[in-house]
Every structure is written in structure tokens, then in C-alpha cells.
Amino acid sequence: MVVDTSLSEADVDRLFHALADSTRRDIVRRSLSVEASISELALAYDMSFAAVQKHVAVLEEAGLVTKHPRGRERIVRGNAAAIGTAKALLDKYEEIWRSRIDRLDALLAQHTTEDTSCQSPQSRRTSPRSR
Amino acid sequence: MVVDTSLSEADVDRLFHALADSTRRDIVRRSLSVEASISELALAYDMSFAAVQKHVAVLEEAGLVTKHPRGRERIVRGNAAAIGTAKALLDKYEEIWRSRIDRLDALLAQHTTEDTSCQSPQSRRTSPRSR
DNA sequence: TGTATCTACAACCATTTGGTTGTACGTTAC
DNA sequence: GTAACGTACAACCAAATGGTTGTAGATACA
Numbered sequence: 001m002v003v004d005t006s007l008s009e010a011d012v013d014r015l016f017h018a019l020a021d022s023t024r025r026d027i028v029r030r031s032l033s034v035e036a037s038i039s040e041l042a043l044a045y046d047m048s049f050a051a052v053q054k055h056v057a058v059l060e061e062a063g064l065v066t067k068h069p070r071g072r073e074r075i076v077r078g079n080a081a082a083i084g085t086a087k088a089l090l091d092k093y094e095e096i097w098r099s100r101i102d103r104l105d106a107l108l109a110q111h112t113t114e115d116t117s118c119q120s121p122q123s124r125r126t127s128p129r130s131r
Numbered sequence: 132m133v134v135d136t137s138l139s140e141a142d143v144d145r146l147f148h149a150l151a152d153s154t155r156r157d158i159v160r161r162s163l164s165v166e167a168s169i170s171e172l173a174l175a176y177d178m179s180f181a182a183v184q185k186h187v188a189v190l191e192e193a194g195l196v197t198k199h200p201r202g203r204e205r206i207v208r209g210n211a212a213a214i215g216t217a218k219a220l221l222d223k224y225e226e227i228w229r230s231r232i233d234r235l236d237a238l239l240a241q242h243t244t245e246d247t248s249c250q251s252p253q254s255r256r257t258s259p260r261s262r
Numbered sequence: 263t264g265t266a267t268c269t270a271c272a273a274c275c276a277t278t279t280g281g282t283t284g285t286a287c288g289t290t291a292c
Numbered sequence: 293g294t295a296a297c298g299t300a301c302a303a304c305c306a307a308a309t310g311g312t313t314g315t316a317g318a319t320a321c322a
Contacts, residue, residue, distance in 0.1 A: 022141075181300090
């Protein structure tokens with residue numbers, strides 16, 4: 001699944017920062033499962049309503065949650081797409097790692113070739129994955 | 132791929148917090164690609180050596196990077212496993228989202244059944260995925 | 263209408279964060 | 293041996309973070 005990752009560095013900062021708090025992660029979990037008002041969410045935590053309200057605001061800024069007015073309430077709904085975005089970002093890092101391994105393998109293959117026979121420019125195309 | 136996610140909430144805090152800074156993310160990228168000493172890394176950023184040193188320490192605490200002494204240098208190496216751990220955590224959130232959709236589908240199917248015929252306790256087992 | 267509920271937001275406070283400079287210490291190189 | 297290099301770490305500072313209380317505006321309900 002390709003996710004359009006047109007995020008500024010500041011956006012990514014906000015995304016991971018929002019995830020870097022256990023209360024906020026729990027709010028994400030809950031609101032991904034069952035949408036709830038802020039006051040309903042606040043009942044679950046040992047802190048003031050205003051504190052929970054701030055956490056929801058941080059999550060909303062990061063795109064991990066959306067708020068929808070319903071009467072006097074604000075219904076909080078988790079946004080799975082933002083989770084996908086975060087995963088896509090991490091995929092890029094794993095890709096960097098994998099290409100590094102490939103480069104190392106290619107280098108190793110080249111050296112091995114140089115040791116056994118001599119310069120044969122076509123080295124192994126499919127480098128075996130190492131550890 | 133199943134990743135053993137035996138992390139405390141504080142560990143997860145550290146992991147995502149470490150990722151919530153563009154300088155640190157860049158250090159992760161670099162060190163996943165090419166291992167480098169701290170002073171080599173420091174050349175790339177418009178801040179003091181000590182500041183980069185602190186960023187590396189934060190990354191090391193989070194497990195995103197390891198340090199290895201080589202002479203007077205400390206070689207920084209990115210840890211792809213930690214990236215995988217973070218992705219596995221996010222997968223759990225997506226799983227919550229998916230099971231919520233399944234529940235909604237099941238509920239909808241049940242209501243539809245009740246509307247068309249009358250009480251038939253065995254509702255559809257395989258709920259169709261919606262949107 | 264009046265009251266209770268839900269939310270928004272400001273002001274405040276303690277702690278953490280992200281940066282700095284300075285000093286000390288082990289290692290490398292001349 | 294001495295000078296230069298790479299690192300560790302402490303002390304300091306401004307800004308951000310995570311919490312609080314208090315006040316005020318909408319909305320629901322008796």
C-alpha cells in the first residue's frame with residue numbers, strides 16, 4: 001500500500017511526538033476502537049478534563065484523531081490513515097537499511113570475485129541476504 | 132514478521148520521542164546507511180558537537196542506535212530492529228481499527244437481517260469489508 | 263427559565279528538552 | 293613526550309511540555 005507522504009519535517013515531528021506519550025497512545029487506541037466524547041475519555045484517566053483535552057488537541061494537530069461536534073459534545077475518532085503514514089515513514093528507514101546491506105553484499109561479492117578469479121565485472125545480481 | 136514487543140510504556144515513550152526530532156531522524160538515516168563516528172556525524176549539522184552527542188545518547192537510550200568504541204572514536208550504527216519494533220506497535224493500532232470495522236460490519240449485517248426477515252440468531256459469520 | 267453538562271481557553275507552575283560553553287580524560291600522531 | 297583529536301560530562305539557559313485551576317460560552321434538560 002502506497003501512502004502519499006507529503007509531510008514536512010515539522011509534521012513528522014508532531015506525528016511521532018504525539019505518539020510518545022502513553023496517555024495519548026491509549027486515547028488513540030480507544031478512539032480507533034470506539035468513538036467517544038472528550039469527557040467520556042477523560043473519565044478513564046487520573047487527570048483533569050483539561051489535561052485530557054490538551055492531549056486530544058495534540059493528537060488532532062498530529063492528524064491521529066479527528067473531532068466532530070455532536071450537540072455540546074466533541075466526538076473523538078481515531079484516524080487509521082495517520083498510523084499508516086507513520087508506518088510508511090518507518091518503511092523508508094528499513095529500506096535504507098536494506099539497501100545498505102545490499103551494497104555491503106555487493107562489495108563482498110566483488111572482493112570475493114577478485115580473490116578467486118580476476119576482474120569479472122558482472123558480479124552476482126541477487127545478493128544473498130545476510131543476518 | 133512477528134517482533135517480540137516486550138516493551139514497557141516508558142520504552143515506547145522513548146522510542147517515539149527519539150523519532151520526534153528531525154536531527155535525530157537524520158542521524159538514524161545516516162547511521163542505518165553508513166556507520167560513522169559522532170564527530171563525523173556532528174559535521175553534518177549546524178550545532179555543537181555536544182548537542183549531536185546528546186541526540187545520539189537519546190537514540191541509544193531508545194535502542195535506535197548502538198555505539199561501538201573504535202580507538203578514541205565511538206562508532207554509531209543504526210539498529211533496524213528498533214524500527215521494526217516501532218512498526219509492530221503501529222500494526223497493533225491498525226489491528227484495533229480493523230477489528231472495529233469488523234464489529235461495525237457485523238452489527239450492520241445483524242440489523243439488516245432483522246429488518247428483512249425477523250429474529251434469526253445466526254447472523255452472517257464472514258462480514259464483508261466495507262470502504 | 264434556570265440549571266447542569268460539555269467544551270474552550272487563559273493563566274500559572276514544575277519539569278523536561280534542546281541547545282550552549284567549559285573542563286577533563288583517553289587515544290592517536292608527530 | 294607533547295600536541296591534536298574524539299569523547300564524556302557538568303553546569304547553565306531559554307523554550308516547550310504536561311499538568312493544574314479558574315472562567316466563560318453553548319447546549320441539553322427539568
